[in-house]
Amino acid sequence: MQDQHFLESEWCAKVAAAVQTQPGDVILEIGAGRGELTQFLLPLGRVIAIESDPSLFAELRDLAGRRGADVRLGNALHFLRRIRFSIIAANLPYAICEPLFRSLAFHHWREGVATIPRRFAALLGKPPYSFLYQVEELFPVPRDAFSPQPRTDSVVVRVRPRPSLLREVFLLRERRLKNALERALRGKTKREVRASLRGLPAALQDQQVSQLTPADWIAVEEWLGAPKKPADSGHLLSKQQSGENV
Numbered sequence: 001m002q003d004q005h006f007l008e009s010e011w012c013a014k015v016a017a018a019v020q021t022q023p024g025d026v027i028l029e030i031g032a033g034r035g036e037l038t039q040f041l042l043p044l045g046r047v048i049a050i051e052s053d054p055s056l057f058a059e060l061r062d063l064a065g066r067r068g069a070d071v072r073l074g075n076a077l078h079f080l081r082r083i084r085f086s087i088i089a090a091n092l093p094y095a096i097c098e099p100l101f102r103s104l105a106f107h108h109w110r111e112g113v114a115t116i117p118r119r120f121a122a123l124l125g126k127p128p129y130s131f132l133y134q135v136e137e138l139f140p141v142p143r144d145a146f147s148p149q150p151r152t153d154s155v156v157v158r159v160r161p162r163p164s165l166l167r168e169v170f171l172l173r174e175r176r177l178k179n180a181l182e183r184a185l186r187g188k189t190k191r192e193v194r195a196s197l198r199g200l201p202a203a204l205q206d207q208q209v210s211q212l213t214p215a216d217w218i219a220v221e222e223w224l225g226a227p228k229k230p231a232d233s234g235h236l237l238s239k240q241q242s243g244e245n246v
Helices: 009-017 038-044 054-063 094-104 120-121 163-169 177-184 190-199 214-224
Strands: 027-030 046-051 071-072 087-092 111-117 133-141 156-160
Touching: 009 038, 009 087, 027 038, 038 046, 038 054, 038 071, 046 054, 054 071, 071 094, 094 111, 094 120, 111 120, 120 133, 163 177, 163 214, 177 190
Parallel strands: 027 046, 027 087, 046 071, 087 111
Antiparallel strands: 111 156, 133 156
């Protein structure tokens, strides 16, 4: 079973303990596997647990009779369009991390707690993700906490959507950059925006938003006068466990 690494029960309990719920919250669990984490999430409220592997879902389905459990078989990226949730809690299949966090930018939710590869946690601190999310590192997870062991280091993070003008631009993915900026800068007239766009290269203005590279996003951020993100901003993740300030 490719990209399936099952987290030990002790560590699943730690992930669930980090989830901060409010009355009425709906928790979305992606890549629920056999229900290792699900069983610790159910005391917190309603859980929509999604698993794409039919062989694992056969075991996950045993939790369906428990109060608050809503187990579903299928691709989580497809389900996102049809369900409402406020919290994400998951030991994410590592191959889905990047497409998932790009898709989540288009949905309304409050926060997530997830086990992800450390290299992807560092990527979340760089454009365009740094414009979309606030990320806090909670604790590392050793490789021997999984069965089978992954070949990469893992970390549990708390992620919250970050309201920003660049987030609005990112969501207008099918538009050319200059048109997306005109829409996002609603406080200015088209003439004012187009006059100020002279500071951006014409080739960049004509790029489709979905095709922008991290370097392009940094150029747009600098044009807007926002503080520049460091080139290697993995250290921006808060070290809650060590008490390190950032």
